Structure formats: structure tokens, C-alpha cells
Amino acid sequence: xxxxxxxxxxxxxxxxxxxxxxxxxxxxxxxxxxxxxxxxxxxxxxxxxxxxxxxxxxxxxxxxxxxxxxxxxxxxxxxxxxxxxxxxxxxxxxxxxxxxxxxxxxxxxxxxxxxxxxxxxxxxxxxxxxxxxxxxxxxxxxxxxxxxxxxxxxxxxxxxxxxxxxxxxxxxxxxxxxxxxxxxxxxxxxxxxxxxxxxxxxxxxxxxxxxxxxxxxxxxxxxx
Amino acid sequence: xxxxxxxxxxxxxxxxxxxxxxxxxxxxxxxxxxxxxxxxxxxxxxxxxxxxxxxxxxxxxxxxxxxxxxxxxxxxxxxxxxxxxxxxxxxxxxxxxxxxxxxxxxxxxxxxxxxxxxxxxxxxxxxxxxxxxxxxxxxxxxxxxxxxxxxxxxxxxxxxxxxxxxxxxxxxxxxxxxxxxxxxxxxxxxxxxxxxxxxxxxxxxxxxxxxxxxxxxxxxxxxxxxxxxxxxxxxxxxxxxxxxxxxxxxxxxxxxxxxxxxxxxxxxxxxxxxxxxxxxxxxxxxxxxxxxxxxxxxxxxxxxxxxxxxxxxxxxxxxxxxxxxxxxxxxxxxxxxxxxxxxxxxxxxxxxxxxxxxxxxxxxxxxxxxxxxxxxxxxxxxxxxxxxxxxxxxxxxxxxxx
Ligand SMILES: Nc1ncnc2c1ncn2[C@@H]1O[C@H](COP(=O)(O)OP(=O)(O)O)[C@@H](O)[C@H]1O
Ligand SMILES: [Mg+2]
Numbered sequence: 001x002x003x004x005x006x007x008x009x010x011x012x013x014x015x016x017x018x019x020x021x022x023x024x025x026x027x028x029x030x031x032x033x034x035x036x037x038x039x040x041x042x043x044x045x046x047x048x049x050x051x052x053x054x055x056x057x058x059x060x061x062x063x064x065x066x067x068x069x070x071x072x073x074x075x076x077x078x079x080x081x082x083x084x085x086x087x088x089x090x091x092x093x094x095x096x097x098x099x100x101x102x103x104x105x106x107x108x109x110x111x112x113x114x115x116x117x118x119x120x121x122x123x124x125x126x127x128x129x130x131x132x133x134x135x136x137x138x139x140x141x142x143x144x145x146x147x148x149x150x151x152x153x154x155x156x157x158x159x160x161x162x163x164x165x166x167x168x169x170x171x172x173x174x175x176x177x178x179x180x181x182x183x184x185x186x187x188x189x190x191x192x193x194x195x196x197x198x199x200x201x202x203x204x205x206x207x208x209x210x211x212x213x214x215x216x217x218x219x220x221x222x223x224x
Numbered sequence: 225x226x227x228x229x230x231x232x233x234x235x236x237x238x239x240x241x242x243x244x245x246x247x248x249x250x251x252x253x254x255x256x257x258x259x260x261x262x263x264x265x266x267x268x269x270x271x272x273x274x275x276x277x278x279x280x281x282x283x284x285x286x287x288x289x290x291x292x293x294x295x296x297x298x299x300x301x302x303x304x305x306x307x308x309x310x311x312x313x314x315x316x317x318x319x320x321x322x323x324x325x326x327x328x329x330x331x332x333x334x335x336x337x338x339x340x341x342x343x344x345x346x347x348x349x350x351x352x353x354x355x356x357x358x359x360x361x362x363x364x365x366x367x368x369x370x371x372x373x374x375x376x377x378x379x380x381x382x383x384x385x386x387x388x389x390x391x392x393x394x395x396x397x398x399x400x401x402x403x404x405x406x407x408x409x410x411x412x413x414x415x416x417x418x419x420x421x422x423x424x425x426x427x428x429x430x431x432x433x434x435x436x437x438x439x440x441x442x443x444x445x446x447x448x449x450x451x452x453x454x455x456x457x458x459x460x461x462x463x464x465x466x467x468x469x470x471x472x473x474x475x476x477x478x479x480x481x482x483x484x485x486x487x488x489x490x491x492x493x494x495x496x497x498x499x500x501x502x503x504x505x506x507x508x509x510x511x512x513x514x515x516x517x518x519x520x521x522x523x524x525x526x527x528x529x530x531x532x533x534x535x536x537x538x539x540x541x542x543x544x545x546x547x548x549x550x551x552x553x554x555x556x557x558x559x560x561x562x563x564x565x566x567x568x569x570x571x572x573x574x575x576x577x578x579x580x581x582x583x584x585x586x587x588x589x590x591x592x593x594x595x596x597x598x599x600x601x602x603x604x605x606x607x608x609x610x611x612x613x614x615x616x617x618x619x620x621x622x623x624x625x626x
Binding site for chain 1: 225226229233236237240531534535536538539540542543544545619620623
């Protein structure tokens, strides 16, 4: 469902061109569980941002469910991000003044889903993650693991086909990191396509398919 | 996003940064309050002056002897002749117009008055019964001059409140005989204090029938004739009627001057209105300053909340939604600021009215409305730049920044 063909992403730093992604060719099927690993600066985040439509390739083609999304307008890209892609960040990125439930609700608010439907869906999502009792807490009243699971609930509230996680456990201790990965894997078992960037070899090894990157290229692509 | 979502998000953002929000509200509120207070002062001054003038009488025309216009050669004045006097018959002739409601002749002079050995000099006004209504005077005791024929010299008088106090003290003045010059008049009424600052102060005058005054001062002429027109619209035609009638009666000489009070009033009205507009405009500049402040603060807010905006984009907010959110925040800020400024300004105006009761300091509606309008539009206008900057933020960079 995700098809990257000859993807390049160049950054101009001063008068030097950095090839963050250098001819990436990658196909990821529906409901796959892929980990992306590699040394720092190898282009993992750049790749994920591209797949998540937060960034545009310098050249190459990106097909999502067969649609060419490289040529979409800003508004269409925003809509695609909202409906078809979920994003989980290392730094959680919860809005501090909103409660957990309100944070989870945000994508539905942006998509103009009616209020009653919104509330029901948020409640159900929090229920699934055992976070119902935290619904009205502000992010600073939650532990790191809880915050990341709220962020996961938010990323999946619009029921996207793809969930992208960039070092989701990077800011967490081992125990809560494990909880977060369990949550992500549970979602994958129910059919979501999961792509996790990590530099933790142990976590990376849990994925069914492991992509190893170096200097903007795919160095190894090992199915489980 | 629907309107409610936008406003509740904006409201949440404002509450999330209370200090910033309060400071902005203060700046906006002071700007709006300044417009309200300053224009209410200007309007108060205007109303004070026009009230003072209208207290002289409504739809009033004043006829005085002599021609004051400099335009056109007037043989009588050129020859150094004094103009023809106004007489009681002139006054009577002016009654003939349907558009004239009331006529009061006026004679003024000073005389000594005496009662039981107490004596003082006062201004004596000779007039008729209609003067009371024309000048909106009020009595505190007794009656005003009787409505008899104007050429009847009835020996009665109406005295000012101050004279009653000074001359009669605790004694009841009405019914007493007062000596004015070498004649005796029965006191039939006492004027009520009006506290006027323009025109004759009735507190220190004695009023007698105009015919009596003519005998007292030994003159057949009148000082003025006051004419009250039926309506404001009829003033020009009444003025023409007076000029024509008196010209005919004075053998074709146009030797009177007719002053309409409205002309004087309109001039003052214009001056004070211009003043109000001017101070309102100056105060509106402070609103603009508040608008620029809003822009600065919104710019800071955008950079403060870079990650949040990046996140909204990652969650699927279109650029227009970001613009809407930021502008809604600024609009809400200026609306709240304008609202509290309106309250503040009206409160201050009420305080001014309380402290200075003579000054009817009410902000005109146009001033309050345009203050609010200017506040809202500066808020919107000056948030445009920050909003567009936010909408153009690169989400990857925005989210990468800690
Ligand atoms: N916005 C940017 N501007 C310039 N260079 C960038 C930018 N983003 C990433 N890079 C460069 O691209 C390369 C890949 O970065 P990144 O994808 O963040 O690596 P990783 O996530 O694997 O650590 C690095 O050399 C980095 O310096
Ligand atoms: Mg990275």
C-alpha cells in the first residue's frame, strides 16, 4: 500500500547539498509491521516524515494505496494526513493546556466530526487503552508512558491505515517503553500498518520486517 | 472545524497564557475606554453649552433696534442718525403671524427699591405674562405678571429669590408693597432659582408690566422684543415676517436686527461636534497602538507555540484552519478587550457625571460603536501577519524544535 520509487530528499545546508534520502525504493503492504533502524543521521526521520506527508521528496514517486500523493495540494495533503495517517513522536507533542481526552479529540475536531460522535469515539479509544480514568488529566499530570499512549490514541482516533512512530520510546524508561510498544503491536494485530523508527536493536527485532538504513540508502531489508 | 470548536480552541489558548492575555486585554480596554471617555467629555461639553443656550428659550427670535449688518449702505446710520425705536405697537403687530406662538416685549433699566427702610439697587425688567413661558422660568411663590393688555400699567411686581431674601428676610413677600423708584408695586410672585450662567440672572431682578416700566423709565421705546416661533421649521419665515412687518411700520426702513438663537446654537454645536470627533480620532490612535501590540503578542505567541502549530498540521490542519485559529484568538482578544473597555469607559463617564452633574458626559453611540469596530478590525488586521506566518510553518522543523 505504501510504494516509494526512486525517492530523493536533498537539503541545502549552506552551499552544500546533503542527500538525506538517496534513491529509496520501498514497498510496504497493508498491516505490515516494519522497523527502521540505522545510525543517527542516516535519514530515518526524513523517510518517515516523507511517508507521513509532513515533507515532500525532492524527486521520485510516492504512491499511497495506489494514489500518487506527491502531487497533492497542501489542503489535500492535510486531509490525507488527517484521515489516512497517524503520527507518534518521540516528544509526545501533546497540547499542554488540553486534557488527555481533548488531545485525543483534536484530529476529529479538525475533521469537523459532530460533537456527539467525537465524544463517543474518544471515550472508546481511551477505554481500549485503559486510560479512561485519565481522560480529564492534563499532560503534566500523566507519566511519560501514559502521555505516549494518549498520543497513540490521538494518532489512531481517525482510524488511519498507517501508523508512523519516530522513536516512540526514546523518552521513556524500559518499562513504559515496553507498554507503548505493546500498545502499538496490539493495533498492528488489528490491521494497522505500523512503521517504527528506533535505534533500540531489541525493539527493532520485534518487528516482522526490519529495514536498515545508512547514509540515506536502504542497506538491508530483512523480512522476519 | 465549526465555529464553536474554533472559538473554544481560541478561548483555551487565551486562558493558557493568562498574563499575556490580561496585558493585551488591558491595552485594548484602555484604548476603547479612552475613546468612550474623551468623546463623552466632548459631547458633555457640547450638550452643556447648547443646554445653556436653549435655556434662554426655544425657537426664539430676538428683535433689537438698529441694523447690525455691515453689508449695504444704510443712509440712516451713515448720516449718524439713531435708528427708529421699537415700540409696544411694533410688538403688538408681530402677533399677527400664525407662526408666532408668543411675544414678550422687554425693557431693562436699573432702579432703587425700598421696603421698610431696606434699600438696594436692582435691575428692573419690564415685560408681559408670556415672558415666563418663553424663558422657561419657574416661580417659587405667587403668580407671574397678569395676562392683561400690554399697555396697561398695573402696579404689580415679581421679584427674584435673592431680593426676597435680602429685603424681606423671614417676612412673607407676596402681598407686600414694594417701592420701586418713586412708585409703589404690590409683590405678586417670587422667581425660583435656576442657576443659569448665560443670560439675565433673575435672582437679582424685579419684573414689572412693560407699560409700568415705560412710565418708570420715562421712555416710549422697547429694549428688545422676544418672539417665539411655533416650530423650529417656521423660524426663517417668522424672521422674514418680522423684518417685513417692521419695515412696513417704519416707513420702509429696515432698521431692526433679528437674531435667531438657532444660528448661535448651530455654531457652537458645530464647534463642539468637531472637537468631539477630534478627540475621538486621537483616542482611536491609541486603539491602533493596541492593534500593533496585538500583532507583536500574536507573533510571540506563534513562535511560542511553534510545536503546537506543527502538531496541528501533522494532525491534518489545513493552512486555512491555522489562519482561522490564530485570527480567532486575536479577534476574541480584541472583542473581550473592547467589551471591557466599553464597560470601563461608560463607568468612567458615569463617574464624571456623578462628580460634575452639570456636564452630561454621555459618549455618543457612534463613538462607542466605532471604538468597538476599530478594536475588532485592528485585532483582525494585525493578526493577519502572525496567522499567515503560522500557516506557513514547516511542520517537520516546528516539531523538531524543543
Ligand atoms: N531540515 C534539515 N535541514 C538540513 N539538513 C537536514 C534537515 N533534516 C535532516 N537533515 C539532514 O539529513 C540527514 C538525515 O537526517 P534524519 O532523517 O533526521 O536522520 P535520523 O533520523 O536517521 O537520525 C542528516 O544528515 C541531517 O543532518
Ligand atoms: Mg531521527
